[in-house]
Amino acid sequence: MTTSTRPSPPHTRPDEPARSRRRRRSPRDRLGPRISAWVAIVVFGAFALLPAYWLLATSLSPQDQVFQYPPSFFPGDITFEHYADLADNPDLFRYLVNSVIVSVVTAVLSVLVSAYMGYSFSKFRYRGRRSLMYLVLSSQMFPQALLLVTLYAVFSAYGLLNSYAALILSFTTFTLPLCVWMLKGFFDTIPDELIEAARVDGASRLRIIHSVVLPLSAPGLVAAGLFAFVRGWNDFIFALTLAGPDKQTLPPGLVNTFVGEAQTAWPQLMAASLVVSLPVVIGFIVLQRYLVGGITAGAVKG
Numbered sequence: 001m002t003t004s005t006r007p008s009p010p011h012t013r014p015d016e017p018a019r020s021r022r023r024r025r026s027p028r029d030r031l032g033p034r035i036s037a038w039v040a041i042v043v044f045g046a047f048a049l050l051p052a053y054w055l056l057a058t059s060l061s062p063q064d065q066v067f068q069y070p071p072s073f074f075p076g077d078i079t080f081e082h083y084a085d086l087a088d089n090p091d092l093f094r095y096l097v098n099s100v101i102v103s104v105v106t107a108v109l110s111v112l113v114s115a116y117m118g119y120s121f122s123k124f125r126y127r128g129r130r131s132l133m134y135l136v137l138s139s140q141m142f143p144q145a146l147l148l149v150t151l152y153a154v155f156s157a158y159g160l161l162n163s164y165a166a167l168i169l170s171f172t173t174f175t176l177p178l179c180v181w182m183l184k185g186f187f188d189t190i191p192d193e194l195i196e197a198a199r200v201d202g203a204s205r206l207r208i209i210h211s212v213v214l215p216l217s218a219p220g221l222v223a224a225g226l227f228a229f230v231r232g233w234n235d236f237i238f239a240l241t242l243a244g245p246d247k248q249t250l251p252p253g254l255v256n257t258f259v260g261e262a263q264t265a266w267p268q269l270m271a272a273s274l275v276v277s278l279p280v281v282i283g284f285i286v287l288q289r290y291l292v293g294g295i296t297a298g299a300v301k302g
Contacts, residue, residue: 059083059271066266082271092272094246095253099276102164102239102249103232106171110179110228111221113172118183119209123195133184136177147173148241155242162244170238175228182227186220187213222290230280250276 058066059082061075086092121133151170152161160166190213198208214221233250240252248256254276258269 055270055274059267059274061267063267082267083275085268086272086275089257091253091257092250095248095250096276098164098243098247098253099233099249102167102171103229105164105168106175106232107225107229109168109172110175111225114176114179114183114224115214115217115221116209117176117180119187119213121180121184122187123192133181136180139173140177144174144237148238151238152241161242162247164247166242167232167235167239167247167249170242171228171232171235175231179224179228182224183217183220186217190216219290222287226283226287226290229283233280 057073057075060078060080062077062079065072065076117136121129147170151166151173155161155166155169160169195208195212198212203211235249236251236255239249240255243249243252254269254272258265258272
């Protein structure tokens with residue numbers, strides 16, 4: 001007869017390990033991380049909002065107080081005459097119309113093309129798919145100056161300089177790769193079983209895309225469109241080089257209007273910059289939940 005010498009495991013209750021892992025933290029222990037988080041929020045918030053505040057303060061200051069020394073953080077005398085001067089400049093309205101046309105068409109074209117490309121990369125398996133995906137993404141690595149020279153030569157050869165087409169096509173070359181990858185990540189979150197069920201019901205491939213996939217991908221489409229719109233709205237170098245005086249957008253138009261060789265009208269420039277930034281800010285505020293969802297879609301999908 002043999003007896004076992006193996007020590008018996010200590011008797012523990014089932015909830016004891018979990019209880020030891022979930023050690024209660026006192027309010028004093030939680031106070032430190034909270035203070036650190038709030039300090040970080042205040043520092044980064046001030047860093048992000050200080051340029052916007054200085055823009056507003058300069059636009060509300062009289063001309064003779066803009067460069068006063070020592071500088072004042074708050075404007076002494078507030079005036080709105082610089083905003084009133086914007087209404088008397090007809091060129092600003094023309095720049096605004098050009099920016100709206102170029103940015104909206106760029107956003108629509110980018111979303112339209114990237115939706116089909118992203119769906120192809122996400123739901124179809126064919127030879128060279130992965131290489132083509134990285135080839136599209138690698139186009140973002142080229143320096144903008146190099147692309148500007150190339151696009152200028154191509155548009156000049158085809159007579160597209162000083163036209164909306166030159167700006168729209170050049171902006172789309174930058175927005176399309178990121179829009180494709182953004183929408184591919186969103187399409188990856190749509191179950192294949194849903195597409196297979198539509199196929200079993202007799203829907204064609206185009207019907208599946210238009211009636212099933214795209215309606216479910218509305219947040220991703222909005223995020224991609226907003227990204228393309230902002231890219232076209234804020235561009236300066238391409239709009240200054242490829243567009244003539246009649247087709248220039250707001251960024252180069254404001255510089256040509258208020259920045260001179262001998263003097264710069266800083267209050268008027270700040271007032272105009274603040275006004276033209278409002279559509280983008282309002283767009284971000286209204287569509288922020290779609291933008292965050294569209295950008296992060298597919299981020300954790302294996």
